Amino acid sequence: xxxxxxxxxxxxxxxxxxxxxxxxxxxxxxxxxxxxxxxxxxxxxxxxxxxxxxxxxxxxxxxxxxxxxxxxxxxxxxxxxxxxxxxxxxxxxxxxxxxxxxxxxxxxxxxxxxxxxxxxxxxxxxxxxxxxxxxxxxxxxxxxxxxxxxxxxxxxxxxxxxxxxxxxxxxxxxxxxxxxxxxxxxxxxxxxxxxxxxxxxxxxxxxxxxxxxxxxxxxxxxxxxxxxxxxxxxxxxxxxxxxxxxxxxxxxxxxxxxxxxxxxxxxxxxxxxxxxxx
Numbered sequence: 001x002x003x004x005x006x007x008x009x010x011x012x013x014x015x016x017x018x019x020x021x022x023x024x025x026x027x028x029x030x031x032x033x034x035x036x037x038x039x040x041x042x043x044x045x046x047x048x049x050x051x052x053x054x055x056x057x058x059x060x061x062x063x064x065x066x067x068x069x070x071x072x073x074x075x076x077x078x079x080x081x082x083x084x085x086x087x088x089x090x091x092x093x094x095x096x097x098x099x100x101x102x103x104x105x106x107x108x109x110x111x112x113x114x115x116x117x118x119x120x121x122x123x124x125x126x127x128x129x130x131x132x133x134x135x136x137x138x139x140x141x142x143x144x145x146x147x148x149x150x151x152x153x154x155x156x157x158x159x160x161x162x163x164x165x166x167x168x169x170x171x172x173x174x175x176x177x178x179x180x181x182x183x184x185x186x187x188x189x190x191x192x193x194x195x196x197x198x199x200x201x202x203x204x205x206x207x208x209x210x211x212x213x214x215x216x217x218x219x220x221x222x223x224x225x226x227x228x229x230x231x232x233x234x235x236x237x238x239x240x241x242x243x244x245x246x247x248x249x250x251x252x253x254x255x256x257x258x259x260x261x262x263x264x265x266x267x268x269x270x271x272x273x274x275x276x277x278x
Contacts, residue, residue, distance in 0.1 A: 001108035002026060003115070003272040004056075007035030007191065007231025008064065008250035011044050015254040020048060023268060025056050031106060032056040033115065033271065035231040035249055036064025036191030042076035045087060050094040058104065060097045062117045063087065064191040064232060065210070069153040080157035081165070084119070099173075103180070106187070109273035113226055114180055118173055118190040120216055123163035126196050126208040134163070141206040148210040170215045177223050185226040187271060193230045194219055195241050198248060202233065220244040227271050236266050247271060 011017050038045045053059045070079045088098045099119040106113045127137040159165040192212040199208040225244045234252040249269045
């Protein structure tokens with residue numbers, strides 16, 4: 001029994017859809033974590049997750065920024081929190097677990113482990129050196145011509161700003177994690193990295209503004225993480241911070257495959273068990 005993970009499926013690309021079509025568990029008991037950015041259209045998100053749920057014993061989803069975009073081509077016109085809540089209900093209907101459901105207990109090797117799907121967004125606190133405010137940091141990013149598409153199509157409604165939405169998510173999620181049995185380890189799953197260190201490898205460091213929040217920096221240690229799973233950066237690798245493995249599990253875009261040092265897309269990544277049994 002394995003806990004597997006992948007993110008950033010971006011199924012609008014035919015090459016990515018072919019990879020997703022080939023995803024299969026190694027055993028009937030395997031669980032799958034999908035760490036966001038399934039697609040830009042709500043119909044693609046639901047159809048893809050329903051397909052994966054048919055194959056894996058359990059599937060856990062967290063939203064990525066692309067999943068939350070409101071685009072003219074999407075039949076779903078809801079924005080912000082309403083769009084997120086609609087996706088939660090649609091995915092629940094096909095048997096997929098979301099950040100709004102009770103955290104499941106993974107019973108496999110080295111378990112039990114609480115699998116905690118998180119939805120934290122970002123709050124512009126991963127700022128460039130020498131900047132003290134969001135406005136200063138955005139000015140630096142604009143001068144570098146690095147501005148995330150979220151600025152136009154990821155609406156925070158009913159919150160005034162995305163950072164307000166992030167603050168609300170941090171507060172409510174922290175309360176849920178604080179209520180967990182302190183004897184149980186966790187696997188923390190979020191689309192954006194929980195700590196800033198992984199963003200140091202970004203080709204355009206200004207993009208870190210849209211990559212997380214300092215508000216979650218101590219969570220891997222505080223909540224006894226056996227592993228952290230995230231995506232968003234399109235830099236698939238495993239790094240260790242404060243003794244905790246952080247797995248970036250993105251599939252990414254076809255144009256990225258083979259260009260960077262890791263070569264072809266990696267597909268499913270093993271999260272647990274963390275080492276071979278026996």
